[in-house]
Each structure stands twice: as structure tokens, then as C-alpha cells.
Amino acid sequence: MDRTIINFIYIYVKNVLKILNQVSRIGMVIVNHNKGEKMLFKDLNIIEPILKALKEEGYVKPTPIQEKAIPPILKGNDLEGFAQTGTGKTAAFAIPILQLLYCKQEAEKEPGSIKALVLAPTRELAIQIGESFTSYGKYTGLNNTVIFGGVSQKLQTDALKSGVDILIATPGRLLDLMQQKYINLQHIEFFALDEADRMLDMGLGQDVKRIIMKLPKKRQTMLFSATMPKEISKLIDSILLKPVKVEVTPVSSTIDTIQQAVYLVGKRNKKSLLIHLLKDNSIESVLVFSRTKHGANKITGDLIKEGITAQAIHGNKSQNARQLALNNFKEKKIRVLVATDIAARGIDVEELSHVINFDLPDEPETYVHRIGRTGRAGAQGIALSFCDEEEKETLRIIEKIISKSITVIEEHPYVMSNSIKSGGTSGVVKNNDVRKKTFAEKKRKNNNFRKNNFRN
Numbered sequence: 001m002d003r004t005i006i007n008f009i010y011i012y013v014k015n016v017l018k019i020l021n022q023v024s025r026i027g028m029v030i031v032n033h034n035k036g037e038k039m040l041f042k043d044l045n046i047i048e049p050i051l052k053a054l055k056e057e058g059y060v061k062p063t064p065i066q067e068k069a070i071p072p073i074l075k076g077n078d079l080e081g082f083a084q085t086g087t088g089k090t091a092a093f094a095i096p097i098l099q100l101l102y103c104k105q106e107a108e109k110e111p112g113s114i115k116a117l118v119l120a121p122t123r124e125l126a127i128q129i130g131e132s133f134t135s136y137g138k139y140t141g142l143n144n145t146v147i148f149g150g151v152s153q154k155l156q157t158d159a160l161k162s163g164v165d166i167l168i169a170t171p172g173r174l175l176d177l178m179q180q181k182y183i184n185l186q187h188i189e190f191f192a193l194d195e196a197d198r199m200l201d202m203g204l205g206q207d208v209k210r211i212i213m214k215l216p217k218k219r220q221t222m223l224f225s226a227t228m229p230k231e232i233s234k235l236i237d238s239i240l241l242k243p244v245k246v247e248v249t250p251v252s253s254t255i256d257t258i259q260q261a262v263y264l265v266g267k268r269n270k271k272s273l274l275i276h277l278l279k280d281n282s283i284e285s286v287l288v289f290s291r292t293k294h295g296a297n298k299i300t301g302d303l304i305k306e307g308i309t310a311q312a313i314h315g316n317k318s319q320n321a322r323q324l325a326l327n328n329f330k331e332k333k334i335r336v337l338v339a340t341d342i343a344a345r346g347i348d349v350e351e352l353s354h355v356i357n358f359d360l361p362d363e364p365e366t367y368v369h370r371i372g373r374t375g376r377a378g379a380q381g382i383a384l385s386f387c388d389e390e391e392k393e394t395l396r397i398i399e400k401i402i403s404k405s406i407t408v409i410e411e412h413p414y415v416m417s418n419s420i421k422s423g424g425t426s427g428v429v430k431n432n433d434v435r436k437k438t439f440a441e442k443k444r445k446n447n448n449f450r451k452n453n454f455r456n
């Protein structure tokens with residue numbers, strides 16, 4: 001009798017353990033799935049017409065910001081997204097907006113009015129966003145138009161008159177056309193504010209507020225920003241309702257796939273160093289950053305004199321000239337595009353291998369935006385910076401912000417006589433022994449870096 005009871009208990013415990021084991025395995029599968037290890041676009045409940053377009057674009061897996069942002073937007077939540085450029089943030093809001101509009105459209109068939117508004121700080125970014133909506137939405141029957149200043153408004157107003165579902169705009173031209181009564185924002189259901197921090201940096205805060213005041217209170221809002229200054233948190237509190245917060249790659253950690261290096265070089269020798277580097281034909285396409293418009297023109301002229309194909313892109317150029325330069329660069333008709341910071345926002349060139357900072361930017365965060373032009377969507381990229389005597393302090397602050405010491409390339413023909421970085425997170429060099437050791441270590445690393453990156 002006792003034995004039977006013991007046997008019964010034994011079998012019972014064994015079965016319970018078996019069940020527990022199975023449950024924990026299922027749990028692990030769910031956890032792994034949630035970690036996104038095998039997450040594909042189709043796992044995000046994306047509708048067939050959009051999946052088809054994404055497939056044609058070659059997108060299979062969502063990027064982390066897409067994986068995190070698409071589900072809550074599809075559920076109807078407001079969203080604050082902290083993601084820098086190059087993370088796939090455009091698709092993170094474009095895909096769910098298209099999907100929600102498509103499903104509504106099927107149910108309501110309400111043509112003509114603008115139902116989604118995307119605000120972007122620059123013309124280039126606005127065009128880029130428009131291209132993304134066109135690609136991802138090509139099987140949805142939804143149309144979009146992009147409006148921005150600096151060009152005649154005729155084509156834009158014609159497009160508006162013929163009926164637009166999704167409007168992508170820079171703030172100035174939008175306000176202008178609203179005043180002229182070409183645009184009515186009464187039917188907006190979705191509002192996305194892209195690169196909100198940049199928008200405020202560029203002094204567009206008031207314009208943005210004026211636009212938001214004209215939007216219907218009942219709407220779904222998405223705000224994307226690379227950084228989180230105080231003004232952005234205020235804006236979030238005032239325009240978003242119980243937003244879901246998603247965050248990827250904080251601005252202080254530059255994208256890991258980008259190799260960064262710095263050349264310490266006298267101001268006067270920067271031009272010669274650039275020409276010297278471009279003798280390396282393995283550098284196929286390079287985006288060069290200049291702090292000023294005048295500087296961008298000068299660098300372009302100097303390169304052309306040396307037989308290197310180059311064009312400049314900055315605020316003094318007409319919109320058409322900027323677009324032409326950008327297209328020439330994308331189509332590899334020119335090797336070098338020289339840009340100022342504002343003009344470069346939104347430039348999205350596939351397979352851009354090199355970014356060169358001819359001047360270091362005044363704001364360290366701009367450095368992160370600049371180098372984010374290369375290494376897009378996980379590709380490899382190289383960011384080289386020229387640093388003269390006056391820029392050493394800026395370099396030190398940049399290193400602090402990105403929590404990384406940028407490798408110094410010491411062997412080049414234009415080394416500054418006193419080419420020691422002042423301070424830096426690599427530490428202040430205190431005595432000769434340490435200095436020798438540090439330099440030997442750096443030299444070894446630099447040689448490897450160059451071996452890997454500048455030779456075929």
C-alpha cells in the first residue's frame with residue numbers, strides 16, 4: 001500500500017517536473033522571440049501591400065527602432081522616439097502611418113484631404129522622407145507630396161489641388177501655403193515631427209508651434225529626436241498624449257560600425273592633406289564637411305583644380321543646384337560632395353564609405369550627426385577628422401560626449417609640429433615613458449586601421 005502511494009507520488013512529481021520543464025522551454029522561446037532575434041517584418045503584423053514593397057526594397061528584418069516603434073503606433077499610441085539618423089527611423093513612422101491610413105481608406109473611402117502630416121527641418125530630409133513614403137506605399141494607392149521653400153510653389157500647389165493623402169513639409173513653406181489657403185490641416189489624423197531637436201536648433205520652434213496650433217486635437221502624434229534637450233521634453237509634454245517612449249543608440253554612443261580617426265594638422269595644410277588622402281583610389285565616395293559655406297566653395301574649387309570631381313551643397317545654392325549635386329553624388333558622377341551641416345541633413349546615400357570632417361563642428365553633437373552619414377543601416381563606414389591647434393579643445397569635448405578616444409593617425413606628410421592631443425579621454429600624457437608607450441600602442445593600432453581600411 002505504502003509502495004503504491006510512493007509510486008503514485010513519484011509519477012506525479014515526475015509529470016509535474018516534465019510540465020514545468022516544457023513551460024519554461026516555451027517561456028524561453030517567447031523570451032528569445034521578444035528579444036527580436038528572429039523578428040521579421042511579417043511578425044509585426046504588417047499588411048501584404050506594404051510587405052511586398054519592403055521586400056522589393058530588400059528589407060527583411062526591421063531595425064531596432066522599427067521593431068520597437070511600429071507595434072505601439074499601429075495600436076494607436078502617441079510615440080516619442082529617440083534615435084539618430086541612420087537607424088531606420090523614417091520607416092519606423094512611415095510604415096505604420098501608411099498601414100493605418102490604408103486600413104481606414106479601405107473602410108471609409110474618403111479621398112482628397114490631407115490625413116497625415118510629416119514635418120522635417122530641411123528640404124533634403126523632406127525629399128528623402130517623401131521618397132520613403134513613395135517606396136513603402138507603392139501598393140497602397142496612397143499618395144504623398146513634399147513641399148519646401150527655395151523653389152517655385154507652382155508644382156507644389158498643383159499637386160495639392162489634385163488631392164494629397166500624406167504631406168511632407170518644411171515649416172516655412174507649409175505656413176506660407178497655409179496662409180495662401182492652399183492647405184487645410186483640419187483632417188489630419190497622423191502627425192510626425194522628425195528631427196525635432198534639429199528643428200529647434202535651426203530656430204524653427206515658433207513655426208512648429210504655429211503649425212501644431214492648427215492641427216486637430218484628436219490625432220496621433222509621433223516625435224523623433226536624436227537628443228533630449230530640455231526644450232524637447234517640454235515640447236513632448238505639450239503635444240504628445242501618454243506617449244510610448246522608444247529609444248535606440250543614444251547620441252553619446254556613435255554607431256559602432258563606424259571607424260573613427262583624427263589627423264592633427266595645421267589649418268593651412270588641411271587642403272593638402274585632403275588631396276593627399278584622395279590619392280587613394282579605394283576612397284570611392286566621400287562626403288566632406290566644412291563649417292562655412294565659403295569654406296565649402298573653396299574646398300570644392302581646390303579639389304577640382306587637382307582633377308578631383310567635386311560639388312558643393314549649402315544654403316546659398318538654389319534648391320535645384322543642391323538636388324543636382326546630390327544626384328550626381330548618388331549616381332557616382334562626382335567623387336566628393338562638400339557640405340555644410342544644415343545642407344547635409346537628410347542626405348542619405350547608400351554605400352557612403354567615407355566622411356571627412358575638414359573642420360570639426362562647433363557643437364559636439366553635430367559630430368555624431370555628421371559621421372552618421374556613413375555606416376547607415378549597419379554598413380561599414382570610416383569617419384576621418386582634421387583637427388588644427390584651435391580645434392583641440394573641441395576634439396576633447398567630442399571624445400567626452402561619445403565616450404571614446406578617437407585614434408590619431410600620426411604618419412602623414414602634414415603632421416603638426418606639436419601633434420599631441422591636449423587632454424582627451426585617452427588621458428593627459430604625463431611623462432616621456434608613458435608618452436612613448438602610448439604612441440607605440442597607437443602606432444600599432446593605426447597601422448592595423450590603415451591596413452584594414454585604405455588598402456584593397
Ligand code: AMP
Pocket residue numbers: 058059060061062063066084085086087088089090091348350376377
Ligand atoms: P533613416 O535612419 O530612416 O534615414 O534610414 C537609414 C537607411 O537605412 C536608409 O538608407 C534606409 O533605406 C535604410 N533602411 C531603413 N530600414 C531598413 C531595414 N529594415 N532594412 C534595411 N535597410 C533599412
